[in-house]
Amino acid sequence: MTTEVSRDSRRSTALSTPPPSRWMRWTAHAVPLIALPSSLWRLAMTVGVPVGYSDAVLRTDYGLPGSGYFVLPLITVLQELAALLTLGLVSNWGLVAPRWLPFIGGRPVRTWAAVVPAALGALILTVVTFSQYLAWDKVDSGSLDDAHRSVMGWCYAPLLLWGPLLGVVTVSYYLRRRRQR
Template sequence: MDMIVGMSTTVERLTSTAPPARHASRWEHRVAHAITLISLPSGLWRLGLAMGFPLGYTADGYQTICPPGFWGPAYLVLLAVVSESAAFLSLGLVRQWGEVVPRWIPIMGGRSVPPKAALVPAWLGVAVLTVLWTPLLAWWAMPADDMTPTGHTLVGFLYLPLVAWAPMLATLAVAYNRRHRHH
């Protein structure tokens, strides 16, 4: 009998939903939504390249960035989708699904999300994004032999907002940690 009661308690603990932590503030929601928007211009630009538009590249430069055939455009589409999906995940730091797994997800649905399960990927994301996008601060000093002057300027303006992604994500991670510190 004790074994059945013990199993019952374990099952209840694993399937119960924890009460949500303090709700994210309005500014946190705005930052998370801004992250999804700052990655959008570069993603749309990549989709344009994948559709065959040189969008600021010289003929040779375009062949380098988007080789003919299936894989060149497919890579650009995949890169756009992965980038926007990664940006979308920042919403998990301010939404309910960052605290409790949605019920429609098999096996895990309804369970509490351990704060580390959200914070570790967030901080890894901060590190990767810092390495990827901080060099864009020097975009205007970088040579662009494969681009037209107008294209170089345009791409700079499309990609420069990505520099803000890492600090914005870090801000959300700190705020998430504060909200979940005592849970």
């Protein structure tokens, strides 16, 4: 009986929330793709693709060879996982926590439990990426030639969209959940 009640509450949460618009789904799916170029650039550097840094800079600034073989892929994986969390705002697992999660698995996700971290993430990402953009003329100016610096810039520039797009998807999620009540 208890499982039937919990299943019914999960179903009612998922069914009573209006589905996201096609645009919001596309926007949410764009976020992991936006994070991908910088991830690929970082992984290329890790596996030895010449990205323009001298061996001395790779050793002192990025720990290559050495700890960078662990740290840079870890940063990449964490970045992509964080970007993939945006999909929860347009998926059923953003309405009902997946069963495999300890303590909360199978329970409805409280609106604020998703909106607050997503909104804070959008704000932090926007501030960090735009502050880095404003300081771009000072970033690695002595370590990279113009061609390699341009490639790096084109790989990192899409990150400027991550915060604002996450913010848009977060507002959409909040408005959909508010209509649910």
